[in-house]
Amino acid sequence: MAEEPDRNISGGASGGGTPASFEPGDEASRAEAIVDELGDLYWQKEYGGRDGFECLVRTILSQNTSDVASQPAHDDLVNRYGPPEELAETLTDADRDDLAETISAAGLYNRKSKVIQEAARWALEEFGSTAAFDAFVAESDPDEVRETLLSVSGVGPKTADCVLLFAGGRGGVFPVDTHVHRIARRMGIAPPDADHEAVREAIEAAVPAEKCGFGHTAMIQFGRDYCTARKPACLDGPKACPLYDRCDRVGIDEVDGGVRDPADAVEG
Template sequence: MSDDPEPTVNISGGREGGGAAAEFDPATADTRAERVVDRLGERYWQKTYGGQDAFTCLVRTILSQNTSDKASQPAHDALLERYEGSASQRDADSSSGARRKRREGLDDANGEAVSGQLGAEDVDLAESLAGAEQSILAETISGAGLYNQKSETLIDTAAWVVETFGSAAEFDAFVKDEDPETVRETLLEVRGVGPKTADCVLLFAGGRGGVFPVDTHVHRIYRRIGIAPPDADHEGVRAVLERDVPAAKCGFGHTATIQFGREYCTARKPACLEDPDACPMADICDQVGVYPATGEVVDPADAPE
């Protein structure tokens, strides 16, 4: 079992996030993919999705790229504290010459607030990050790994949100109200935003049903089980899952599969290597690329046909 258990707090939206709860019954599943998700539904706590602020969700997902929640969550908290925190902290950053003026309500000569400046409670995170000094932002999120690259991506993405939508609030409205495919295509045009990031924003902020984000765990597990072709890329796996898993179960399927990948179906030492009965999916898994007799584990795409 993994030492990285499921969080006690649902940072993905929570039961008040606007998503719809799903019923899980493996006996009535129409596809093997749905049966897997239904078994996960019996094992893990059921979540609902939607309700997150879209830009905050985008920031959170960018920070989580190529790192664990355990590492990225503190970086996310530190970022919000600095850039969505007190006015005095933001002004300290500005006075160092590190930040560009965030609003027309700041005097260009001395950077002091003039009438009409927004208070701390009105800070627009996208505008705040768009004006961030890259080195300070990188230091703030250093715990998340790849912090220089991610800080540049966050600044560029925030600038895009401000330029395209005007504010984080307007971006949030776009994500929640616009056609999902339009939202996805628009996000994928942004440097540093890939399919998984776009889908997470649609799921966790927009609460969109039928969205099954594919991360490294999802990509590995559904090819290993034999539900998706062994050589399917992330988009290929997504297409299979969104076809075979009911829309109301896709969001839960994503997060529960990640947890299943951490606890049982790990990349190098899946539970079935030591004990076939240790895995709750043993009877419906093809074990593509897993060879208990020799202890060998390879990517499903590298498994002999």
């Protein structure tokens, strides 16, 4: 079985931007303290610098799948329809069946090919070129960019936030995927019944803007390495998880080994 890459598809060493530094300690919130420890465990990086439209496509490909599947699909798409600065123009005229076949490794390829092609047509209708779309993402008001991206069919909050972070380099953006949603509620830094948007709002309110980028990617990696959905490391004892003392372990029964969704644990 293939293993997950050692970096998040939208971040890591090729995530754009430059290495970041911060001074851990004197945290204003427990959420910030957790992000600092995650920063020590994994990479610390400022984000931005990716081509906006390519980042949008990359994030659509990553929806509901792992990096193992979406990375080769992205590579195949760029190899066939790139370069990035012309991607929207090329995809607009692409044969839909050929596009679906090209990205088949990512799963849900018929739906994703439709979303990607419609997003390409939308970007050209609204902005005239891939370059103009990229400039909009990088230079316009973040709230306006987010609202505009959310108006595109098939683009949800996590996708919009990833574009803001990895292409726009916007501080204070903490995209919430399934890992972040699970971990934040399990640790107790977001309400146990919070939906993805409520988790995002809770973390962004508690974590300094400059720490949100690497906090997002590091929390994803922590979810893969330690805080998995079905068998979190804490079930092997306090020493098995580096953030054990920071965590409320909502939904975790360390005695019988049971794991429940935090919302279910509170309701029950």
